[in-house]
Amino acid sequence: MTEHTPNTNTPETAGPEPFEAEDWIRTFAVAPPEHVDLPPHHPHCLGCGPANPHGHQLRVRRDAHGVYAHHSFDSRHVGAPAIAHGGAVATVLDDLFGFLLYTVGELAVTRHLAIDYLAPVLLDTPYTLRSHIHSRAGRKLHLRATIENNHAHVVTTATALFLIVDIDHFLTPRHNASAATAPTTHEDQQGPQMDSP
Numbered sequence: 453m454t455e456h457t458p459n460t461n462t463p464e465t466a467g468p469e470p471f472e473a474e475d476w477i478r479t480f481a482v483a484p485p486e487h488v489d490l491p492p493h494h495p496h497c498l499g500c501g502p503a504n505p506h507g508h509q510l511r512v513r514r515d516a517h518g519v520y521a522h523h524s525f526d527s528r529h530v531g532a533p534a535i536a537h538g539g540a541v542a543t544v545l546d547d548l549f550g551f552l553l554y555t556v557g558e559l560a561v562t563r564h565l566a567i568d569y570l571a572p573v574l575l576d577t578p579y580t581l582r583s584h585i586h587s588r589a590g591r592k593l594h595l596r597a598t599i600e601n602n603h604a605h606v607v608t609t610a611t612a613l614f615l616i617v618d619i620d621h622f623l624t625p626r627h628n629a630s631a632a633t634a635p636t637t638h639e640d641q642q643g644p645q646m647d648s649p
């Protein structure tokens with residue numbers, strides 16, 4: 453991982469400037485297998501960046517199955533009173549999926565994310581989040597995740613399709629954004645079905 457000098461010209465939560473982004477992605481290292489604690493994607497990442505006071509500051513580890521994290525949502529993430537906002541839950545799961553890339557060793561981004569909110573995720577309550585690679589077909593990574601409470605009840609499941617991209621995806625993001633075309637319909641948008649929780 454590369455170290456980043458705080459940018460004094462932008463708000464504290466702003467991401468790296470373009471030239472810093474290039475440094476960031478070019479030096480993105482595959483975390484060695486013996487490293488159980490995985491590094492944040494970058495210091496300001498909304499999901500895991502330690503320098504983002506509005507973020508979730510997720511701390512993620514890997515095990516034999518994939519990656520996992522222990523996490524509590526707090527009042528910054530409230531939706532209905534005492535319940536985490538569904539978007540905040542999605543943020544954390546998307547970011548958790550992003551940690552599987554350390555085990556793949558390639559760059560990829562979310563193309564599709566699907567979440568089943570089985571039970572409310574409560575604020576100030578400890579949860580365990582787990583994610584693993586279900587299958588890979590070429591550039592397509594089919595990923596799965598769960599959130600369970602301390603009673604081993606699964607309260608959320610998620611599937612995602614990540615697509616492997618090359619480094620230019622990050623080096624020329626504005627170009628890529630303008631190159632986007634109308635969405636394509638995909639009959640298999642949800643990917644493989646989840647197992648029962």
Ligand SMILES: CCCCCCCCCCCCCCCC(=O)SCCNC(=O)CCNC(=O)[C@H](O)C(C)(C)COP(=O)(O)OP(=O)(O)OC[C@H]1O[C@@H](n2cnc3c(N)ncnc32)[C@H](O)[C@@H]1OP(=O)(O)O
Nearest residue numbers: 493546547550553554557558561562563564615638640641
């Ligand atoms: C080395 C160290 C590693 C660590 C490395 C860290 C990296 C850094 C991490 C940053 C932190 C992460 C944080 C969390 C993850 C985000 O939050 S990522 C941000 C959110 N996602 C984005 O911004 C992505 C925006 N989308 C895009 O840029 C483009 O759509 C993509 C994803 C690059 C794909 O573009 P494309 O290559 O033109 O894709 P396209 O040809 O349409 O489809 C490719 C294939 O997928 C299929 N497909 C597409 N959509 C679907 C679907 N919904 N269902 C089924 N199939 C589909 C297509 O049919 C096609 O299949 P084939 O014809 O090849 O068989």
